[in-house]
Amino acid sequence: MAVPAGVDPAEPCVELSYVDAVHGRRRRPLRDCVTGRFEDVAPVRTFRWSRGGRHFPGWYWAATTGRHVGFESWLERDRLLLMDFDPNVVGIGSQPFWLHWHDGERERRHAPDYFVRRADGSAVVVDVRADERVEPKDAEAFEVTHLVCAQAGWGFERLGTPDAVLLGNVRWLSRYRHPRCLHGPAAARLREAFATPGPLMAGADAAGERLLTLPVLFHLLWLRELVFEGVTAELLGPRTIVHLAGGVGR
Structure with missing residues (x-):
């Protein structure tokens, strides 16, 4: 108009x-x-x-x-x-x-x-x-x-209405957006685990006990220190490939 x-x-x-x-x-x-x-x-x-x-x-x-x-x-x-x-x-x-x-x-x-x-x-x-x-x-x-x-x-x-897959992924990660989810030692182990791209759950297990590492992992994904491909293509899951932001080895 x-x-x-x-x-x-x-x-x-x-x-x-x-x-x-x-x-x-x-x-x-x-x-x-x-x-x-x-x-x-x-x-x-x-x-x-x-x-x-x-x-x-x-x-x-x-x-x-x-x-x-x-x-x-x-x-x-x-x-x-x-x-x-x-x-x-x-x-x-x-x-x-x-x-x-x-x-x-x-x-x-x-x-x-x-x-x-x-x-x-x-x-x-x-x-x-x-x-x-x-x-x-x-x-x-x-x-x-x-x-x-x-x-x-x-x-x-x-x-208008956002992409449904993107929104689903961000909704999940938003549950872990608060800084209280960042545990320093676990975050360091996760950064090391995902220096080489790998499945989400395997990396979480490599960094320690899941109950401790998963909230930290999701917080790092929220911060985009860790990233995963296809944020608008598929929902985050145990086999999602995760890696450090900025490329492998950084």
């Missing part, structure tokens, strides 16, 4: 409202917000369960930030999990701001789902919506958000 003729991201009438830790709720022109660290602000909306509701909001503990990040649906949670697994992501904020604009007839607003900071310092605004659930009004809001983000120097992505 085309952006309404009345929308011009370069004009001061495009504003962001957000929750500032010092000043509380603020509303400012877009041009004054381009350097904001919106990955650190509080959500502009609350995440609440309601009886009979269609959505499933909640809080996810992100290993990337060491903080809880909100989500409003299982799809948002799944995308949040994948962002947490992405080594290029260093910051994630949910519902970071309201974007306000005028469509020529009335004021409109939209709260993107996530603000993501990448390791190179760039920022990406993310909306999550399955392809089949994008209504015309949603497409319009996403297009306006895309234009506004370009004006601010931010990227924009509208993410």
Whole structure:
């Protein structure tokens, strides 16, 4: 859908409202917000369960930030999990701001789902919506958000349903994302065991008792110190070939 003729991201009438830790709720022109660290602000909306509701909001503990990040649906949670697994992501904020604009007839607003900071310092605004659930009004809001983000120097992505195998693997590994799973001596033995590529369970057994080594192994896979081929091709299993990241022998 085309952006309404009345929308011009370069004009001061495009504003962001957000929750500032010092000043509380603020509303400012877009041009004054381009350097904001919106990955650190509080959500502009609350995440609440309601009886009979269609959505499933909640809080996810992100290993990337060491903080809880909100989500409003299982799809948002799944995308949040994948962002947490992405080594290029260093910051994630949910519902970071309201974007306000005028469509020529009335004021409109939209709260993107996530603000993501990448390791190179760039920022990406993310909306999550399955392809089949994008209504015309949603497409319009996403297009306006895309234009506004370009004006601010931010990227924009509208993410849909992720690959099922990738999600299944990352869901499993996410159970071991907490740093408490890292046992130093076991990690050293696992790195040695997988200096040469080999089956997951055989390497775990070579490094010690399974009850100790498997949680550490999955944590190293979460950190991507260890990797396996075909993360989108097949589910992780006892015979999955695992090796050190960066090539054999590193």
